Amino acid sequence: MSEYIIKNGHVFDPVQKIKGDKKDIAIKDGKIVEASEVSSSAKSINAKGKTIMAGAMEIHAHVAGPKVNAGRWFRPEDKIFDSHKKPGMTRIEGGKSIPTVFKTGYEYARMGYTFAMEAAMPPLYARHVHEEIHDTPIIDEAALPVFGNNWFILEYLKNREIENTAAYIAWILNQTKGYGVKIVNPGGTEAWAWGLNCLTINDPVPYFEITPAEIVTGLMEANEYLGLPHSVHIHQNDLGNPGNYKVTLDTLRLAEKVKPKNDFGRDQVMHSTHLQFHAYGGESFANIESKAKEVMDYVNSNEAITFDTGNVTLDETTTMTADGPFEHHLCSLNHLKWFNVDVELETAAGIVPYVYSPNVSVNAIQWAIGLELALYAKDPMRCFITTDHPNAGPFTRYPRVMSWLMCAKTRNERLNTFKNADKIIDRTTLAEIDREISLYELAAMTRAGPAKSLGLSKDFGGLKPGMNADIAIYNINPEKLPTKGEDYEKAFSNVAYLFKDGKICVKDGTVVDNGQKKTFWVDVKVNPNKQVRHDVVEKFLKYYSVNEGNYSVPDDYAPHQHIISLDATHA
Amino acid sequence: MTKKITLNMITCRSIFQGVGMEAGKTSQKYFNACSIIEMHPEDMKKLGIWKNTNVRVSSSVGSIVVKAVEPRELLVPGLCHIPMGPWANRIVPAYTFSTGEPCFKGFDVEIEPAINEPILSAIDVVKDACGLPIK
Amino acid sequence: MTKVVKDVICPFCGTLCDDVEITVSDDNKKIISVRNACAIGAEKFNHTSLPGRVTRPRMRQPDGTFKEVSYDEAVDWTAKTLVNARKTLMYGWASTSCQAMSVGHEIAEKIGGIVDNCATVCHGSSLIAIQDVGVPSCTLGEVKNRADRVIFWGCNPAHAHPRHMSRYSIFPRGFFTVKGHKGRKIYCVDCRYTDTARCADEFIQVQQGYDYELLNAFRTAARGEVLPDTVGGVPKEKIYEIVEELKGGRFGVIFFGMGLTHTMGRNHNIDIAIALTRDMNDFTKFNIMAMRGHWNVTGSGQVLAWQYGFPYAVDLSRRTKARYQTGETTSVDLLIRNEVDACFNIATDPGAHFPIDSVVSMSKKPTVTIDPHINMSTEISDLHIPVAMVGVEVGGCAYRMDNVPIETRKVVDPPDGMLTDVELLTKINERVDELMGAK
Known part of the structure; x- marks a missing residue:
């Protein structure tokens, strides 16, 4: 070489x-x-x-898998702009808010990114996620299977069976070539299978008689029991609603009960994702306001937490999440087309196009909150820049988000020219902040920090x-x-x-080169577990629509694997 | 003067068509399953034919000889069915109304007895239309 | 000695049953018996062993007969045809693996082809409708575990998806549906009294072509508004009664098929069915799903979507941009308007399933058909290249009607020297590169 x-x-x-x-x-x-x-x-x-x-590392984006792809094909209009072949060794590129796999790989690389974490992989659809990862050029990728509404997990944690939970997580990571533990709207998505939701961390999940708080705590404990490279990665309850910062703080405090335990140099036990969507005050969209300061005061004080921002970029985009009930709710607000998939025993997903307009006060407030979070962060090694691609905006806008963070003049120009600038300034604290993120801090927020949080800081x-x-x-x-x-x-x-x-x-x-992309996944060795084996056999026999023998991701779906092996067979 | 009747045509899958297709498009099973038209007995009466008689079915785009049979899945009078396949497609209008989807269901056909006319094989029914030599 | 291959995936319909068990001879050459498959699936597996299968490419001669040629000659002829044509229709893909599609798309991008799959004459209308209004849906296991109201509208799984009803939708007992069929109420809406209607608790006979009106009436009734005495042949009392029953369920699902996509109104029939489903979510939980036909037509849509952003009818003829416009880049329209100058069929049989005008148009152009078996398309083509059967003689990824991907299994060896789709397309791709490099 x-x-x-x-x-x-x-x-x-x-x-x-x-x-x-x-x-x-x-x-x-x-x-x-x-x-x-x-x-x-x-x-x-x-x-x-x-x-x-160093090459930048994306910690949270929806770039591969069933809902991303549904977003692509059910929005042909997303291909109107910026969709064509570009110079170089490239295939045709397409899509603005949800780029095709080719464009995804090229655009990350053009911005200096070399790794991206697919933020939500339904285990049943793992093969789809890996097929897309396989076709995405240049960048390394990994994917987080979702656990927060999985029937196995709900049943084990109802009885506080941490060891069984851990053994099941290890089995899923192995079957799906997954990287870690993702939680999306814990309990709420299972409730959504009956058209319901869990909006606080103490709402009981229908039938399963467990609360979101118990799910999150149990998964954190199981995560540390296994000593996984990454901590639990959580999208909290009550996303996007005014006044939700209290639920956010309640969830973040759960991290106080658990201590990190791993050999990867990771210090946090919880990664709280797209925090912008969870830092709202007020009682309704009419009086929504920023609670970024309150949320960040807590985050700054608790070193067991890392987070990413979820910056609103003020674009037309496509929201997509495993938070099924949220997308249904969003559709009732903006009346655009709604895509939903409920996934047996595991999760759900929803998709709704959304236009973040600088003329809409709520959107401008969201924009300000995202920036406030990063600017209030005392430790850039625990604060990472994302747009929760494509939810708050496409990842291709990272350079613009960086320019707002690094240049107060640009930021204030944007703030002061909003249609309802006075209202935005009143409801947020952004105008009071003159901090500019330095190149060194940016390197922490986009390179060293995410690498540490993901347990990849060695390499x-x-x-x-x-x-x-x-x-x-x-x-x-x-x-x-x-x-x-x-x-x-x-x-x-x-x-x-x-x-x-x-x-x-x-x-x-x-x-100039398509490189040789690698798929990262975590292979954990655990003690043989008769209970989990029995439950897996039973659930596939009775409740799944595929046989256990057809559930795993075959090796040739990921020709170049970077496997992180660890031994969690506790003596 | 032979009688003619006008019916509303739909073309659908049937399990026999499926089995025939997998047995081979040139198989007898496929021929038996698809070279038929299902009609209500009342419509047969109107046309003056017995079941299992060959009839000529004509639409705005073409015509085809198939065997008239009693429906396995009940039709109302006025509605008729040819299982999807090359025979049905000789009469399906290709116009798609900008949807890409031709009119496979719900178009008018004229039916007349054709007792002595032969039914072409699956391959010949296509070759015949394309002007290719038939064995 | 024989051996049994378990968890085999049936490559026939979009139900993609994955519990088939097949006994094969110990030399891996013959299928002895098939368990758990439906009549069609069993026929498909047994077909491999029938005598008279074509195992080498065949080129049509001036007198209309076919002459055997080598794979190399076939690859060369195909590559030259593709490179020389300005616009090639590359149709089919529904009975091959996603891995093969990927290679095919690479070729299409180089030579400026139009990639279309059989959604174009099947659930294309549904895809258009979903692009207009979205869709609330779920996996088939959700139906099995939760559904207590099931509607089959314009579809006939008893014939087209024979094991759908026993695996997912009517009979199975699931987690919250321990009573199986007894705990569910099944409705069938059709213009014929089909064998699916026989399995239903309630048959609603709609006048052919009046599905839009009837769906609209269901929406109207759900909102408590006034209906005329009958809609599409159905009395209004019946409509009110059913809507109340649907609202009273905990989890409802609508399965729909060609009865909606093929009749007048096309995509509008689907979008109002989706709108009804959305409305029902205000009262209870409701989902809707298209009964996809070919076993991997869904997969073709998925691969096209992640590579180009559209589910079918993808026009790459500009080579720098992917375009999609139904009516313009869809196969039947391209053919009846004579807008393509070569045809490349793979893993589907337009000769049997396209309206005759488009088939005639195809027969006048240089045409190659890649298919394991003789069919109507091979017989009007200049070149027929037989390949191994995907899902029987070679594995590969397929997507079920609910978009769940399943890796199909190899059960027996293909006949000696026979190429797979991936191998053949890779050779064509390489030959295209050589020819285009020389240009």
């Missing part, structure tokens, strides 16, 4: 605490090495006046010798920082270079 040496660039790497110093980065055999270790034939790249970071998210050579070089000169937000946006949209596994995949924003 070829060797490279990247010279004269400004390096931002929280892993080594390098804050923009000039440092040469050498690459050999797909890894970062000391500059002295490459031969004289190493190709030299001049990064003078440029910013060098990813940094530029230390020995780590994987996933490297993004941007046309940003830290000695002469852009003064306009749009310059940041342009630079973050098109990397000067993207190295993936030590190969140049994107050059000047053009895809």
